[in-house]
Amino acid sequence: MSDLVIETTDLGKEFRTRKGGLRVAVRGLNLAVPRGGVHGFLGPNGSGKTTTIRMLLGLARATEGSMRLFGEPVPSMLPSVIDRVGAVVESPKFSPNFTGRQNLSLLARSIGVPRARVDAAVETVSLTGRDGDRYKSYSLGMKQRLAIAATLLKDPELLILDEPTNGLDPAGIREIRDTIRDLGEAGVTVLLSSHILAEVQQVCSSATIIGNGRMLASGRVDDLLGGGTSYRLAVADPAAARRVLEEASFVVAPPAAGDDGQHLVVESDDPAALTRTLAAAELWLTELTAVRPDLETVFLELTAADTLGSDRRAVGA
Numbered sequence: 001m002s003d004l005v006i007e008t009t010d011l012g013k014e015f016r017t018r019k020g021g022l023r024v025a026v027r028g029l030n031l032a033v034p035r036g037g038v039h040g041f042l043g044p045n046g047s048g049k050t051t052t053i054r055m056l057l058g059l060a061r062a063t064e065g066s067m068r069l070f071g072e073p074v075p076s077m078l079p080s081v082i083d084r085v086g087a088v089v090e091s092p093k094f095s096p097n098f099t100g101r102q103n104l105s106l107l108a109r110s111i112g113v114p115r116a117r118v119d120a121a122v123e124t125v126s127l128t129g130r131d132g133d134r135y136k137s138y139s140l141g142m143k144q145r146l147a148i149a150a151t152l153l154k155d156p157e158l159l160i161l162d163e164p165t166n167g168l169d170p171a172g173i174r175e176i177r178d179t180i181r182d183l184g185e186a187g188v189t190v191l192l193s194s195h196i197l198a199e200v201q202q203v204c205s206s207a208t209i210i211g212n213g214r215m216l217a218s219g220r221v222d223d224l225l226g227g228g229t230s231y232r233l234a235v236a237d238p239a240a241a242r243r244v245l246e247e248a249s250f251v252v253a254p255p256a257a258g259d260d261g262q263h264l265v266v267e268s269d270d271p272a273a274l275t276r277t278l279a280a281a282e283l284w285l286t287e288l289t290a291v292r293p294d295l296e297t298v299f300l301e302l303t304a305a306d307t308l309g310s311d312r313r314a315v316g317a
Ligand SMILES: Nc1ncnc2c1ncn2[C@@H]1O[C@H](COP(=O)(O)OP(=O)(O)OP(=O)(O)O)[C@@H](O)[C@H]1O
Pocket: 015, 016, 017, 023, 024, 025, 043, 044, 045, 046, 047, 048, 049, 050, 051, 052, 195
């Protein structure tokens, strides 16, 4: 049996607009989320993330393709798997005058889970100590953490979070990020939709990038970033260093507008070889820094290329 927790095949969704036209929100989407860890679901605003998540949860109907959760076809078999899924898609409704704990306890009773799960959920999202405060006194970040706690009551194997850090300040973002990371490490599979790339890069083991409803890239974050490392270096005579390095078959980036003229960027995954080559020519490094591509750069390149009509790419396993 496939060990994919979420799998979509050629998934598509069209909306009829008010003027009678059709708007394609998702097309030909093959999403494959392996079990365990945090999987980023990335795309610019309006790229189809929420629509995809709503289809997976049976909140919107696909117009083409198929979906599976835990290997079971959905929406037909959703009732048999939904208890294994927790999701925060829209802001859940909590009673403002009840405390966080009272809200969770009410929910626990209504879905028939033991009260002990409330303590565990409160602790997991680090609301301990504030769970006795009224919901209306909570910061946005605390409200979001309570929403995650509510989904944890069922002890889900899969947690789907749609833009959980929207509207949060940096401290709130960090708290949610830590919570998500802890959940991933505890063995929960998390699908994290977001457009905040730096955050995603810090917590996700794998990711799918979509644009205009289509998959642009998917794979392990390390593979998406590409293996190629470059080094930025400074020497007293950059022109001489360029010559020496090129003679030794290193690829040195051409000078770019805005360069300070003091640095070179060299493709290499062997800083020792770089240093040795320059030292042999009596060129002494005053600075050597690894330049690693970040998800933001990859994302911007892919989504810009998508606007220009280029094809999708699949990365890694
Ligand atoms: N109910 C609807 N009726 C018509 N069009 C819709 C509807 N819901 C979504 N869309 C359109 O589908 C496209 C994808 O929207 P969706 O909300 O899935 O994107 P998203 O990636 O989640 O964006 P965001 O990050 O802004 O939430 C957009 O063009 C949106 O306007």
